Amino acid sequence: MKYKLEYRYRVKKEEVFFTSDWMVQSTAIVIGEELEKNKHGIDLTFYDENGTEWNLKELIKLHAEVEEEPHDFTIFFDGGYRKETNTAGLGVILYFNQGKKKYRIRANELFHEMETNNEAEYAALYHALNLLEELEVKGVTCEFKGDSQVVLNQLSGEWPCYEEALNKWLDRIEKKLSDLKINAIYTPIGRNENKEADKLATQALAEKRIYSKMQII
Missing domain, CATH: 3.30.420.10 (Ribonuclease H-like superfamily/Ribonuclease H)
Incomplete structure (x- = not known):
């Protein structure tokens, strides 16, 4: 399953809306964690190929569960x-x-x-x-x-x-x-x-x- 990330990016007093390309789950999590750590990414929302919406915490939990399955x-x-x-x-x-x-x-x-x-x-x-x-x-x-x-x-x-x-x-x-x-x-x-x-x-x-x-x- 691949995921797309949508978020607002804050630079000084400006905010820009971004939508990513489709990427694998592990990459989506790494990028989400970097954005949160740098405090630039706001309202991070992930969407899978079925249109289901996830926040970062939910996606990390899902990744841990899915990792053990084929x-x-x-x-x-x-x-x-x-x-x-x-x-x-x-x-x-x-x-x-x-x-x-x-x-x-x-x-x-x-x-x-x-x-x-x-x-x-x-x-x-x-x-x-x-x-x-x-x-x-x-x-x-x-x-x-x-x-x-x-x-x-x-x-x-x-x-x-x-x-x-x-x-x-x-x-x-x-x-x-x-x-x-x-x-x-x-x-x-x-x-x-x-x-x-x-x-x-x-x-x-x-x-x-x-x-x-x-x-x-």
Whole structure:
């Protein structure tokens, strides 16, 4: 979850109103504490991406609670489709913070009775949501990165979806996002940036199952 800070800044007898860019929670707290310490910042108010309002004391308390839960998720996903067998390989990588550490989960899955590559891409993103559910993640912001323009633009509402099969996947994903109270950000990336998820999907099609969790620097 990112936060925006609004405050009045006092210089001599003048006051100027400022609004910050979006920033991560820890940075917002550091800036808020500096402003309070220097006694220049007045009426400090923080807003999260859901529009919820926080003061500095509340944000510090929230940070202490959230720090021990998985947060700051960046998720890469990719789906590979094999027409001859109507199967899909799903590849997902989850990066997240917990405590003072950063983790990575790599996972794949083989899915049967698939009709198109776009379905495979949707299924891969849905698999990522299932992994989040297994981690008992709720109420966080997740950035989903993939190389499927169709899927990401349909999920964000930029493009319409006319295919019945894909609409079913849209409904499943939207329901899961609602159940988990996840604020989803969709970021299209090039195939070169998605090689790891693509490799996992290919390995799934070869019936090589992978699930690993490790701490990273």
